[in-house]
Amino acid sequence: MTQTQSGCPMSFDPFGEEYQQDPAGALAAARAHEPVFYSSELDYWVVSRYADIKEAFRDTRAYSAAIALDPLTPLAPEARERLASYDFAPGPVLVNEDPPLHLRRRKELAPPLAADEVAKLEGRIRDLVTRYIDAFASRGHADMVDDLLWEVPAIVGLLVAGVPDEDVERARHYTIKMGLFTWGKPSAEHQVEIADQVGRWWRLSGELVDRLKREPGRGWVPRAIEVHRQDPELVNDNHLQNMMMSGLVAAHETTTNATANALRHLLAEPGVWQALGEDPSLIPNAVEECLRYSSSVLCWRRTAVREVVLGGVTIPAGGRLLLVIGSGNHDERVFPDPGRFDIHRPNAKRHLTFGVGSHNCMGAPLARLEMRIILEELTRRLPGMRLVPGQEFTYLPNASFHGPRHVLTEW
Numbered sequence: 001m002t003q004t005q006s007g008c009p010m011s012f013d014p015f016g017e018e019y020q021q022d023p024a025g026a027l028a029a030a031r032a033h034e035p036v037f038y039s040s041e042l043d044y045w046v047v048s049r050y051a052d053i054k055e056a057f058r059d060t061r062a063y064s065a066a067i068a069l070d071p072l073t074p075l076a077p078e079a080r081e082r083l084a085s086y087d088f089a090p091g092p093v094l095v096n097e098d099p100p101l102h103l104r105r106r107k108e109l110a111p112p113l114a115a116d117e118v119a120k121l122e123g124r125i126r127d128l129v130t131r132y133i134d135a136f137a138s139r140g141h142a143d144m145v146d147d148l149l150w151e152v153p154a155i156v157g158l159l160v161a162g163v164p165d166e167d168v169e170r171a172r173h174y175t176i177k178m179g180l181f182t183w184g185k186p187s188a189e190h191q192v193e194i195a196d197q198v199g200r201w202w203r204l205s206g207e208l209v210d211r212l213k214r215e216p217g218r219g220w221v222p223r224a225i226e227v228h229r230q231d232p233e234l235v236n237d238n239h240l241q242n243m244m245m246s247g248l249v250a251a252h253e254t255t256t257n258a259t260a261n262a263l264r265h266l267l268a269e270p271g272v273w274q275a276l277g278e279d280p281s282l283i284p285n286a287v288e289e290c291l292r293y294s295s296s297v298l299c300w301r302r303t304a305v306r307e308v309v310l311g312g313v314t315i316p317a318g319g320r321l322l323l324v325i326g327s328g329n330h331d332e333r334v335f336p337d338p339g340r341f342d343i344h345r346p347n348a349k350r351h352l353t354f355g356v357g358s359h360n361c362m363g364a365p366l367a368r369l370e371m372r373i374i375l376e377e378l379t380r381r382l383p384g385m386r387l388v389p390g391q392e393f394t395y396l397p398n399a400s401f402h403g404p405r406h407v408l409t410e411w
């Protein structure tokens, strides 16, 4: 049973159907009465209000990011063995690093993902999206996930990493559902299956880094290779392979799910799709509202470095925190009438979906650009698109990575 300050039981199952279908609703009582509570089932302190989540994100001296990528469901021994058979050696990749090293590395590695740099990819991304839409536009129906959203962010992630075009074609077939490994509840058998995919990705990442070392290109891995040559201690070989691998994971499922969530909600609201088609200048704020209303990353994690008081609750040193972004984004203290989906919401951009502070998502400009382009092209080409009526949106049980497995549309 979950222990709360007030003594009243606070139930929270991050894999349960209630949370999968309505993450913010599942923590509504917590936000109102018990904003920070300890879950003994999870052995995590669950943080549900906007201000507390923001504080934990920002205060890098009190809260460490080191556990950010640890599997939430401990790995079965057979999955560990399988990973070891690929010489898989996970290491630091910014998101799970602490100061002062984190800031030194980030300063060196960030430039290729800055907004003005990724803006240069707009033409290539638009061509890519156009090619995918061409393949189904005359069909009259599509599954937006299978036909468009699974592959486009993976390919864009490879491009921005600096992977040459020939290898993009090969690498896109290796894409994995890594979110399930880190945030899901896979059975031991399923873990072994994913471990094989992870292992293959790991090896391929090593090959891609080797090629980029021989044939320098542009992008964030080539930049990391440059830094490695200047300062091999700041960025070593293991770090390069981890960056290639985890960078693609960071860029892929997050954006696929964010755009699938966006389409689901934009198409469900009467008149919104047509309004975006008639006035594309509404799209950037609509993207922010989609990211707020239905975040593709529902939770993030920190550990208390020392005893801390958060939301009036004392958390011991070493206490692990589950920062529920999907709940903070629906905090009525910041977003009036938070359950209303409103593409004109003035402060939609204040959402927590990309984190806050020194670790905030380095890929946010790219994710925003991709989402904008996809919405611009779809609303322009398929103004009459609607959701196939009666479909049920299903989600793989996952505490954080959140997006419908399919979004069936017709026109």
Ligand code: HEM
Pocket (backbone or CB within 6 Å): 057, 065, 093, 094, 095, 096, 106, 113, 157, 160, 247, 250, 251, 252, 254, 255, 258, 296, 297, 300, 353, 354, 355, 356, 357, 358, 359, 360, 361, 362, 363, 364, 366, 367
């Ligand atoms: C909608 C899509 C995305 C979402 C929701 C998302 C979300 C996040 C979140 C929550 C964090 C952790 C923030 C923190 O600890 O404070 C993060 C970090 C990061 N993301 Fe994203 N992300 C997205 C897309 C991308 C893309 C496209 C890339 C790469 C091209 C990317 C690269 C990174 C990197 C490198 C970090 C680590 C930054 C650091 O720790 O300094 N992300 N992202």
